[in-house]
Amino acid sequence: MSDLLQLLFSGLAQGSIYGLVAIGFVAVFSVREIVNLAQGEYSALAGLSAISAVAAGVPLLLAILLVVPLVIGVSVIIERVCIEPVRRMTPLVSIILTLGVSTALKAAMLLIWGPQARGLPPFPGRDLVVAGISVRSQELWIIGIAVLVAVVVIWAYEHTLLGKAMRACAEQPVAARLVGISPRMATMIAFGIAGLVGAVAGVIGSPIYFSSWDYGLGLGLKGFVAATLGGLISLRVALFGGVVLGILENLVAGYIDSGYRDAVAFLVLLLVLLIRPQGLMLKASGARV
Amino acid sequence: MTGLQVEGLTAAYDRLQVLHGIDLEVAQGQIVAVIGANGVGKTTLLRSVSGLLRPRSGRVQLNGEEISSASAEQIARQGLAHVPENRLVFPSLSVDDNLSLGGWTTRKDGHYEERRTHALALFPRLADRINLSAGSLSGGEQQMLAMARALMAAPSVIVLDEPSLGLAPRLVGEIVGTLARLRDEQQLAVLLVEQNIRAAFRVADYVLVMDRGVVVAEGSPAELADDARVRAAYLGGDSTSSGSIVAPDPSPTTPATKNSQESR
Ligand SMILES: Nc1ncnc2c1ncn2[C@@H]1O[C@H](COP(=O)(O)OP(=O)(O)OP(=O)(O)O)[C@@H](O)[C@H]1O
Ligand SMILES: [Mg+2]
Numbered sequence: 001m002s003d004l005l006q007l008l009f010s011g012l013a014q015g016s017i018y019g020l021v022a023i024g025f026v027a028v029f030s031v032r033e034i035v036n037l038a039q040g041e042y043s044a045l046a047g048l049s050a051i052s053a054v055a056a057g058v059p060l061l062l063a064i065l066l067v068v069p070l071v072i073g074v075s076v077i078i079e080r081v082c083i084e085p086v087r088r089m090t091p092l093v094s095i096i097l098t099l100g101v102s103t104a105l106k107a108a109m110l111l112i113w114g115p116q117a118r119g120l121p122p123f124p125g126r127d128l129v130v131a132g133i134s135v136r137s138q139e140l141w142i143i144g145i146a147v148l149v150a151v152v153v154i155w156a157y158e159h160t161l162l163g164k165a166m167r168a169c170a171e172q173p174v175a176a177r178l179v180g181i182s183p184r185m186a187t188m189i190a191f192g193i194a195g196l197v198g199a200v201a202g203v204i205g206s207p208i209y210f211s212s213w214d215y216g217l218g219l220g221l222k223g224f225v226a227a228t229l230g231g232l233i234s235l236r237v238a239l240f241g242g243v244v245l246g247i248l249e250n251l252v253a254g255y256i257d258s259g260y261r262d263a264v265a266f267l268v269l270l271l272v273l274l275i276r277p278q279g280l281m282l283k284a285s286g287a288r289v
Numbered sequence: 290m291t292g293l294q295v296e297g298l299t300a301a302y303d304r305l306q307v308l309h310g311i312d313l314e315v316a317q318g319q320i321v322a323v324i325g326a327n328g329v330g331k332t333t334l335l336r337s338v339s340g341l342l343r344p345r346s347g348r349v350q351l352n353g354e355e356i357s358s359a360s361a362e363q364i365a366r367q368g369l370a371h372v373p374e375n376r377l378v379f380p381s382l383s384v385d386d387n388l389s390l391g392g393w394t395t396r397k398d399g400h401y402e403e404r405r406t407h408a409l410a411l412f413p414r415l416a417d418r419i420n421l422s423a424g425s426l427s428g429g430e431q432q433m434l435a436m437a438r439a440l441m442a443a444p445s446v447i448v449l450d451e452p453s454l455g456l457a458p459r460l461v462g463e464i465v466g467t468l469a470r471l472r473d474e475q476q477l478a479v480l481l482v483e484q485n486i487r488a489a490f491r492v493a494d495y496v497l498v499m500d501r502g503v504v505v506a507e508g509s510p511a512e513l514a515d516d517a518r519v520r521a522a523y524l525g526g527d528s529t530s531s532g533s534i535v536a537p538d539p540s541p542t543t544p545a546t547k548n549s550q551e552s553r
Contacts, residue, residue, distance in 0.1 A: 164386050165393060168379045175377035178339065179442065180365035180394035 002132035007254040008247055013139035014209070015246020016146035017043075020201040021223025022238035023150055024194035029232040029281065030170040031190040032183065034094040038078060040220020041105040042198025046071045047211025048113045050120055050203050060121060068199040075195030079188055091281065102216070109213035117212035120203060142204045149200050150239045153193060157235060166190065170233065218262065225265045228272050231282030290353030292316040292478040293338070293369070293446045298347035298357075300330075300337040307333045309502040310347065315446065318476040320468060322489035324523070325499035331482040332374050334499070335448050338480070339371035340364040352445060366394045370444035374451055376435040380424030384415055387423050387434055391441030400443070408437040411467055429460040436467070447471070448480040453488050461485060465492045490514065498523045 021039060028036045046067050053063035082097050083089070125137030157163035168176040169186040177183060201219070202211065209215075226245050230237025245268060253261040272280060293315040300308040307330045315321045325331055336342040338349055340361035349357040356364050365371075379387050388408060392401050409416040412433040418426060423434055432452055439447055449468075453461040465488050471477045483489035489496060490510040498506040498519060506519045513519050 161389060161393075161396065164379075164382060164390060167382065168390050171381060172377050172379050174341065175373060175379065176390075177341065177361040178365060178371045178373060178377075179390050179438065180362050181390070182360075182362045 003254065005131065006133040007250045009133055009135065010139065011247030011250035012243060013142045013246070014250065015243035016143050016150075016239075017201045017205045017209070017219070017242070018222045018226045018245050019150055019239040019242025020146050020197040021219055022226035022242045023153055023235055024197045025224055025227035026230065026232055026235050026238045027153075027166075027190045027193040027197075028187075029227070031166060031186050032089060032094075032169075033091050033281070034083060034089060034187075035091055035098065035224075035232075035281075036191075036194060037095060037098040037220065038075075038102040038105055038216075039194055039198055039223060040216030040218070041102050041109075042071050042075060042195055042216070043202030043205070043219055044109060044211055044213060044215040045074065045105065046199035046202030047120065047206035047215065048109060048118070048213070050206065051118050051211060052113070054120060060123070063120075064203050067203060068196065071199035071202070072192050072195035075191045075198070076188055079191035083187065083191070084184060102220075106213055106216070113213060115213065117210040117215070119208070119210045120206040122207040123204075136208065138204075138207045142208075145200065145204050149197060150235075153197065154235045154239070162189070222265045225269050225272075228269065228280040231276070231278075232280065233282050290350065291445065292319070292352070293448075293480060294348070294350040295334075295338065296348040296350075298334070298337055298349065299345040300333050300342055301345050302333075302342075306345070307502050308337065308344075311499075311502075311504060313480075313497055313504070315478040315480050317445065317478050318472055319495065320472050320479040320481055320493045322481045322483055322493035322496045323499055324483055324486055324489055324496060326523075327484075329499045330502045331499060332450055335371060335373075335450050335480070335482055338448060339369055341371070365442060368443070368445040370439035370442050370447045372435045372439045372447065372449040372452060374454075376428075376431045378423035378426070378431050378434050378438070381422055383420050383422055384426070384434055385419045387438050388415075388441050391438030394442050401441075404441050404443060408440050411440070411470070412437050429456050432456065432460075432464060436464070440471075444477070446478040446480070448482075450482045451484060452481070453483060453485040461488050468492055 021043065024039045024042070025036065028034050028039075049070060050063045050067045053066060054060055058066070078101055082101055083094070086093060086097070122138045123141045125141065127137050128135045157167060165176070165181045166186050166189065168179070169181055169183055173183060222245060223242065226241035227238045229241035245265060248268070249261050249264045252264050295311055295313045298308055298311040299306065311334055313321060323331055323334065333342065337344045340356065340359055340363065344357050347357065348355060351364065351367055351369050354367065356367065356369070359367070379390065382390070388405055389401070392404060395401070395404070414430055415433055415437055418430065423431065426434060436449070436452065452464050456464070468479055468481065469492050472479055481489060481493065493510055496507065496510050496513050497504045498513065500523070506513060506516065506523065508516075
């Protein structure tokens with residue numbers, strides 16, 4: 001019983017990171033059907049940059065507060081340089097373009113930080129044992145911050161005029177332009193949100209999952225799979241999907257074999273493809289973001 | 290210079306040219322209707338005016354400013370509202386949210402509440418459904434919402450693409466009546482694309498007949514209905530039915546029609 005609880009709890013922490021990354025995929029895809037394969041790299045970049053800042057003597061909190069806007073900026077620049085100039089964007093074109101961006105980012109990170117994985121120092125707090133399960137304080141930080149950021153983003157999409165404008169772009173792009181909402185602005189904001197959630201996921205996870213130049217590959221894949229559960233257009237389902245995926249992974253690793261952990265995401269992807277004949281991506285029109 | 294002026298407008302989809310030089314003018318406080326069969330380019334005309342499609346050549350002026358190379362978002366900001374074919378409301382958003390997005394370009398001018406009140410007074414049915422999602426509305430209600438959403442931007446020119454499509458006659462009357470009110474009370478310039486000739490003739494001050502990308506006839510509703518050739522070719526059939534379209538006192542003057550079948 002306490003085994004199960006332990007696995008559920010660790011899965012929840014890991015899954016809330018996947019959920020954040022999944023929100024990044026959905027934010028970008030829902031506005032312009034762009035699959036941003038560089039999403040995972042944002043987290044690696046954030047983690048590694050924060051580690052360097054801390055190593056240079058910057059206090060942890062300040063390092064995080066610096067790194068998040070930095071990665072948001074990187075994401076927005078990627079959009080301006082690689083996405084905005086393309087006249088006829090399709091999901092396939094976006095995949096090819098962002099695969100290139102992702103490869104370039106990974107190469108740059110490998111050059112700057114080398115191949116070894118490193119971790120940020122854990123956030124303040126003491127580990128506990130509650131009802132027989134060990135609760136690492138970092139895991140509490142992860143769950144708390146991830147859920148807070150995710151809820152704020154989702155709330156903004158549902159309750160602010162700008163968020164509604166983003167949803168309008170997603171579900172009825174022509175009408176959105178006719179009321180004066182610029183799709184270029186919306187795309188840029190979506191990339192900003194993708195940078196935000198990616199960066200947050202990267203820094204909060206770094207103390208226990210570590211950061212490395214290729215960390216974004218696996219994380220990106222898992223975030224993407226979580227996002228496909230909601231057809232890449234539902235923020236809520238993306239968050240939920242991430243949590244479910246994290247828990248499933250931990251259950252499989254705990255009860256079957258930890259070697260199968262990474263296979264879970266592929267299995268889920270396969271199931272989505274089998275169950276939903278429309279494929280991984282839904283048209284945003286008429287659906288809820 | 291106010292209102293909308295279009296001169297020599299041509300437009301194409303890739304290599305298919307659809308508009309071959311359209312001239313038209315809509316003054317403030319005037320309703321101009323464009324009628325024509327399926328596929329003649331009516332929607333393309335409105336898309337080229339509102340910036341959804343960049344014209345090949347020609348001029349489009351909105352309140353004296355050239356807009357033919359502006360983006361749709363820019364043109365919306367300059368005061369032209371386009372109520373598109375098939376309404377295109379934002380389905381998952383509530384009626385209220387659709388209205389607030391309609392006011393996107395004017396969100397900082399401080400008159401939001403006034404305009405919302407006014408839009409809901411024009412379409413009281415929307416007020417009763419203010420918190421429902423737009424996708425759950427009936428076709429007629431969605432049409433009203435699309436119009437109300439367009440009005441939230443406080444436009445000086447409004448273009449509408451077949452607002453009567455698929456609506457019961459009573460609702461068509463309601464919508465057409467609202468257009469007349471907007472013209473008379475707010476001096477709006479209205480460009481109305483319609484296949485419902487009866488409705489168009491009832492409300493329009495001036496009518497253009499389009500065929501395959503050109504204007505083949507134009508004039509006041511009375512003039513056009515009086516023209517046997519136009520009536521036979523475009524207004525559909527015998528004199529009794531088309532005669533009832535227009536006001537009871539058709540003027541005896543010669544209709545100002547022109548035939549410009551040759552394309553440019
Ligand atoms: N996006 C497009 N791409 C290519 N061709 C198009 C496109 N939209 C319209 N067309 C073509 O342009 C021509 C004019 O179409 P348009 O929609 O303007 O006609 P319409 O007068 O509005 O017709 P309807 O009364 O059926 O709405 C048609 O032959 C149509 O096939
Ligand atoms: Mg049409």
